[in-house]
Amino acid sequence: MEQNKLQQDFLEIYNELSDAIFKHCFFRVSNREAALDLTQDTFTKTWDFVSKGNDIHDVRAFVYRVANNLIIDFYRKKKSQSLDAYLEEVGDIADTHNQENTLHRAELSEILLKVRLLEEPYRQAVVMRYVDGLSPKEIAEILKEQPNTISVRISRGVQQLQTLYEK
Amino acid sequence: MKNNIPNNIEDLLQQAGSSVRLSDTEKNTQRTLLMTHIEQKKKQKWYTAILHAQTTRFVVAPLTICLLVVTGVSASSLDAYPGDILYGIKTNIVEPVVALVQFSDEAEVLYEKKLTERRLDEVLVLAARNTLNDVDKESLVSEAERHLTILSKSTETLSPEFAVEILSDTEATLRAYEKLFSRVDEKETTDILSSHVAILNKKRLTNEMQISGSYVKKEDAEKKSQDIKEFLALVQGGVDLEGQMQGALEAQAQLRLAEEALHSGEENISAGSYTQAMLSFSRASRFIREAQVVFNTGVYLAIRPQTVERATTDSIRVNDEAPVAIAIAPIKKESSELVNEATMLSKQVTASFAQETSMVSVEVIDSEDVYEIFKTLIKSNIGNYEITPVSVMKTFPGVRPEDFNNVNTEHGVYIMTEIGLLLQANGSLENDNTEEISEAGERQLLLNIALRLKVEFVTRTDVEYIVGIMKIKESSIETSLE
Numbered sequence: 001m002e003q004n005k006l007q008q009d010f011l012e013i014y015n016e017l018s019d020a021i022f023k024h025c026f027f028r029v030s031n032r033e034a035a036l037d038l039t040q041d042t043f044t045k046t047w048d049f050v051s052k053g054n055d056i057h058d059v060r061a062f063v064y065r066v067a068n069n070l071i072i073d074f075y076r077k078k079k080s081q082s083l084d085a086y087l088e089e090v091g092d093i094a095d096t097h098n099q100e101n102t103l104h105r106a107e108l109s110e111i112l113l114k115v116r117l118l119e120e121p122y123r124q125a126v127v128m129r130y131v132d133g134l135s136p137k138e139i140a141e142i143l144k145e146q147p148n149t150i151s152v153r154i155s156r157g158v159q160q161l162q163t164l165y166e167k
Numbered sequence: 168m169k170n171n172i173p174n175n176i177e178d179l180l181q182q183a184g185s186s187v188r189l190s191d192t193e194k195n196t197q198r199t200l201l202m203t204h205i206e207q208k209k210k211q212k213w214y215t216a217i218l219h220a221q222t223t224r225f226v227v228a229p230l231t232i233c234l235l236v237v238t239g240v241s242a243s244s245l246d247a248y249p250g251d252i253l254y255g256i257k258t259n260i261v262e263p264v265v266a267l268v269q270f271s272d273e274a275e276v277l278y279e280k281k282l283t284e285r286r287l288d289e290v291l292v293l294a295a296r297n298t299l300n301d302v303d304k305e306s307l308v309s310e311a312e313r314h315l316t317i318l319s320k321s322t323e324t325l326s327p328e329f330a331v332e333i334l335s336d337t338e339a340t341l342r343a344y345e346k347l348f349s350r351v352d353e354k355e356t357t358d359i360l361s362s363h364v365a366i367l368n369k370k371r372l373t374n375e376m377q378i379s380g381s382y383v384k385k386e387d388a389e390k391k392s393q394d395i396k397e398f399l400a401l402v403q404g405g406v407d408l409e410g411q412m413q414g415a416l417e418a419q420a421q422l423r424l425a426e427e428a429l430h431s432g433e434e435n436i437s438a439g440s441y442t443q444a445m446l447s448f449s450r451a452s453r454f455i456r457e458a459q460v461v462f463n464t465g466v467y468l469a470i471r472p473q474t475v476e477r478a479t480t481d482s483i484r485v486n487d488e489a490p491v492a493i494a495i496a497p498i499k500k501e502s503s504e505l506v507n508e509a510t511m512l513s514k515q516v517t518a519s520f521a522q523e524t525s526m527v528s529v530e531v532i533d534s535e536d537v538y539e540i541f542k543t544l545i546k547s548n549i550g551n552y553e554i555t556p557v558s559v560m561k562t563f564p565g566v567r568p569e570d571f572n573n574v575n576t577e578h579g580v581y582i583m584t585e586i587g588l589l590l591q592a593n594g595s596l597e598n599d600n601t602e603e604i605s606e607a608g609e610r611q612l613l614l615n616i617a618l619r620l621k622v623e624f625v626t627r628t629d630v631e632y633i634v635g636i637m638k639i640k641e642s643s644i645e646t647s648l649e
Binding site for chain 2: 007010011014018019022023026027036039040043044047051106107108109110111112113115117126127130131132133158161162164165
């Protein structure tokens with residue numbers, strides 16, 4: 001029974017956070033297929049952790065941290081293995097199920113490309129702030145950094161984006 | 168490229184974020200995969216418990232084992248091979264218990280057939296991994312023979328019609344394995360299989376003689392015809408009919424024979440010879456089954472062990488749209504690394520199959536430096552011009568802008584976007600397709616085109632074929648590849 005409840009709670013976590021995590025991964029890696037895999041892996045690893053009886057104090061922060069670690073591994077693999085050279089850098093960049101259609105596809109392509117050109121950790125900070133909608137304090141908690149550090153990264157990230165648009 | 172500087176980048180990012188989300192289908196798929204993962208983890212706990220119980224000499228309650236079987240056998244155990252930790256569980260617990268729950272003679276015979284295939288699969292996998300030793304080989308082959316002997320004997324208690332079906336199917340399967348074992352140079356095992364094929368063949372013919380005089384209804388023959396057509400379509404759908412890999416060629420040949428046998432059966436029906444029709448359909452079924460086993464269980468990575476030291480590669484990939492087809496490039500690696508990689512990929516391919524006995528064998532093919540050949544062919548066509556997207560697409564009408572996605576130049580990389588092919592260099596994006604591509608870029612270009620065309624390039628002939636396709640205008644290419 002306890003296991004069933006755990007399972008139920010976990011699926012609720014998935015329902016609540018899957019879109020946010022997917023969006024985050026998508027903007028970090030600029031590839032839909034890779035983002036889907038990273039999202040799946042994030043929740044798989046989260047389940048592996050909780051099913052062993054480990055407690056999580058802040059679920060959202062934990063899931064973001066797992067996703068972030070997987071993204072870092074993804075970057076490392078991309079750099080070191082020529083085997084992955086065939087992966088498309090920019091995948092299917094517009095959500096085909098976008099009901100609101102708030103952004104024209106060309107504009108979306110352009111902002112995605114610009115974000116892609118941002119260096120880390122500015123890219124991470126900008127994505128978490130404006131795409132994920134997290135406050136600097138929340139970002140700091142997730143990344144275990146100081147809020148001031150996060151604020152500076154956000155500001156520099158936005159400045160870099162401005163510069164990229166001006167070029 | 169004109170850069171419209173947005174008034175408020177923050178708003179733009181927020182809007183971009185709200186434009187991206189998982190589709191309902193993607194969510195459902197992910198939930199399903201998560202549930203499967205959760206269930207798998209639960210089952211692994213059962214196996215761990217039993218293994219622990221065995222080692223500490225607890226008696227495992229029969230009810231526990233039955234529950235294990237009823238809830239389904241874990242793929243992780245079935246995936247185990249001699250030397251793996253779960254192999255003992257697979258052969259000493261799972262298989263005997265599953266055997267106990269075969270409640271009819273027919274079910275028992277089918278299960279013996281399954282176990283035969285499993286033992287043969289295990290030999291093939293170990294041979295492909297280069298970890299097959301004489302002791303394991305003898306043990307596995309002798310087990311396979313034991314199951315075959317039981318199967319063969321058990322058919323004597325079955326109805327001739329069912330006996331023909333099971334013997335026919337087993338004969339076809341063994342013929343396929345004969346081909347596979349000869350490909351990994353396992354002559355001794357090939358000979359053993361040949362002798363069993365002969366025995367099964369004789370028994371099948373005997374049973375066919377028995378039923379040849381029996382009455383067959385027209386509707387039964389017509390239904391059999393329909394079943395065979397569906398089986399043929401199913402296997403044809405899975406076999407790469409355009410592929411040139413060895414497994415594909417053999418499977419194609421078998422399927423052609425199957426079509427002839429099917430046609431012959433239909434002619435028999437028209438002539439009122441329904442019993443003959445059934446025998447023709449049985450023959451067709453054997454050819455289809457052989458094609459299926461040869462292709463699904465056969466060579467995907469095309470790596471022959473004896474040439475592995477000279478093999479070269481840059482990329483290996485599973486083509487997800489046609490799971491049995493893999494596009495490969497020539498390989499440059501240490502042999503052990505290559506075999507490990509091949510083994511890893513073979514597991515990925517195996518996991519994507521519904522059949523639990525599916526696996527892959529591994530062969531290394533001698534390869535030429537196909538990238539040099541590609542470059543030479545390109546240069547010989549474009550003349551004195553540099554190799555750029557503009558010059559290539561002008562010379563080769565079959566090349567698309569997206570073929571240059573991820574293709575490096577000396578100072579940057581081409582990226583395919585919604586607004587066209589752009590050059591990313593020095594931190595900016597330019598609408599410039601005239602920068603010469605680098606050597607790495609040439610390799611990527613060949614890889615991109617090969618993946619798009621779903622062809623592999625291992626030899627000069629393969630590259631010449633690809634360059635030939637590149638010369639053909641777009642609409643003609645799509646027609647010829649259908």
